[in-house]
Amino acid sequence: YNKQMQRFNVGEDCPVFDGLYEFVVLSKESSVAAAVKLNKQASEICINWGGGLHHAKKSEASGFCYVNDIVLGILELLKYHQRVLYFDIDVHHGDGVEEAFYTTDRVMTVSFHKYGEYFPGTGDLRDIGAGKGKYYAVNIPLRDGMDDEAHESIFVPIISKVMETFQPSAVVLQCGAASLTGDRLGCFNLTVKGHGKCVESVKKYNLPFMMVGGGGYTIRNVSRARPYE
Numbered sequence: 001y002n003k004q005m006q007r008f009n010v011g012e013d014c015p016v017f018d019g020l021y022e023f024v025v026l027s028k029e030s031s032v033a034a035a036v037k038l039n040k041q042a043s044e045i046c047i048n049w050g051g052g053l054h055h056a057k058k059s060e061a062s063g064f065c066y067v068n069d070i071v072l073g074i075l076e077l078l079k080y081h082q083r084v085l086y087f088d089i090d091v092h093h094g095d096g097v098e099e100a101f102y103t104t105d106r107v108m109t110v111s112f113h114k115y116g117e118y119f120p121g122t123g124d125l126r127d128i129g130a131g132k133g134k135y136y137a138v139n140i141p142l143r144d145g146m147d148d149e150a151h152e153s154i155f156v157p158i159i160s161k162v163m164e165t166f167q168p169s170a171v172v173l174q175c176g177a178a179s180l181t182g183d184r185l186g187c188f189n190l191t192v193k194g195h196g197k198c199v200e201s202v203k204k205y206n207l208p209f210m211m212v213g214g215g216g217y218t219i220r221n222v223s224r225a226r227p228y229e
Helices: 003-006 020-039 069-077 095-100 147-166 192-203 219-228
Strands: 045-048 084-088 106-112 135-144 170-174 208-213
Touching: 003 045, 020 045, 020 069, 020 208, 069 084, 069 095, 069 170, 069 208, 084 147, 095 106, 135 147, 147 192, 170 192, 192 208, 192 219
Parallel strands: 045 208, 084 106, 084 170, 106 135, 170 208
Antiparallel strands: none
């Protein structure tokens, strides 16, 4: 097992298992296919609940994420859209997506997450991008116990300002359910309704919109949130 980890550059949270290739292909291709649908104006909203694997990096699997389907989906969107906006509401920072677009001004990444001694340990308020991408990475580190009211009071005005200033032509939202109350690996207290409010807030801008899943380690929470959203 240790040899496998070294060979494939995966950690203990990303074991190599039978069917891994098929799983990765399905997740990745679904997000790319969603982006293609949006590009061709075949749909206004596309959803890949099996995607949202925001921790994976170019040469590293991390945090249960093997291939970053979000990055690949955004790259597909960029073939038709000059600016793509990415929101992440998982309790964990969307480090893999931020890293991929850290030096470009065509993608703005906005992550609302728990920060501090908490996986993956990135997403400081001062991490704002570099080079052409300076000020195009936005991190909103939040405290434990964020409830619906507190989260909405932060989320809504920030996305409003971001939409106004960045003026994207397509939006991607990572709807990680680990931010729901009672999640085994989370520390926020969002209800399904509060989580869904984030989706509604983004959807009202009527832009080509891709939604992806992500974390969520209390299965009953995930099964309630997905149909609601």
